[in-house]
Amino acid sequence: MMAGTADAARGAALLVVDVQKAIDDPSWGVRNNPGAEVAMAALLALWRREGWPVWHVRHDSVDPASTYRPDGPGHGFKPQAAPLAGEPVVAKSTNSAFIGTGLADALRARGIDRLVVFGVITNNSVEATVRMAGNLGFATFLVEDACFTFARRDWAGRMRSADEVHAMSLANLDGEYCTVLRSADLLAAHT
Template sequence: MPHPLPALIVVDVQRAFDEWEAAGQRRNNPDAVARIVDLLAAFRASGAPIFHIRHEGTKPSSTFRPERTGYAVKDEAREQGGEPVIVKRVNSAFIGTDLETRLRASNIATLVICGATTNHCVETTTRMAGNLGFDAQLVRDATWTFDRVGPDGEAHSAEDIHTITLSNLNGEFARIVTAGEVIASLAALRQ
């Protein structure tokens, strides 16, 4: 029998992204971490499962290497007692980890995914969640990304990348939702 509540998957809410911003990289969705805090509070109040994902960089230059300050989780999104932390070394939280095993063991069918960045680890984790048969919900206002330059040298805004990523995932891999919708749905499940 499926678990009655969804699980919250919090992807890579780490200080490295603050360091990128401090170095001049521009991001979208400045309120994303506040929405993640809202989701964490709602899931904790509901007793719903929460899984924290951390990225561990392997390249010498990575700001996500465990010995660097960027590896640490942002204080606002820090795990609390009993909430597992799963460390990954690639984009997907399902590769090289026991995340799928843990979810299946608890009969969790629905995943609410948030974190950073929209078009990298969040997208890859969401695609795999959908491919693995989970009911994946990606929280559009609880994720963010950065401006990027494409292979042709053309600049792409974080807003455009975010929107296109959500469009690519919508329907086939996940439902695109807001934090408010998820919180209202959790409240309805508790009644």
């Protein structure tokens, strides 16, 4: 990472994607980045201390079998990433936080053109949201160790570890849609 990259995120809006209790359901399987919630909490603390904007995205699944359905026990935010009073919450029902939510217009109306993103699932809602943010012209930074995903089979049927799925998603995004960085770099640049 270039020396000024972490500093370029200074004052950007922090976009917290789908960090809800639903993601702890055992049906998801084996995840990577077991310390992701610690990184999430540290970044939220930095943004709040500095008075920078924090936006939360909540998945309201329309699938009755989803762990993210609004009437289910997993719908609430995980305590490490729960919104505080005054922090906007954007409800979505697709994988991208920008589809059908008015998020892009709301950010622009507040003069926000830079985003720091973290959340779950790396290769699903995080990737879809980051791709759209980049395509919509937002300078976007993705915090890789404050995201996680799960093992899954590839198209050929080969099981890929959560680390492999995560790494491929980051490779798909970095440079074209966003700049991938680590929480330690952001935190060190702002202490």
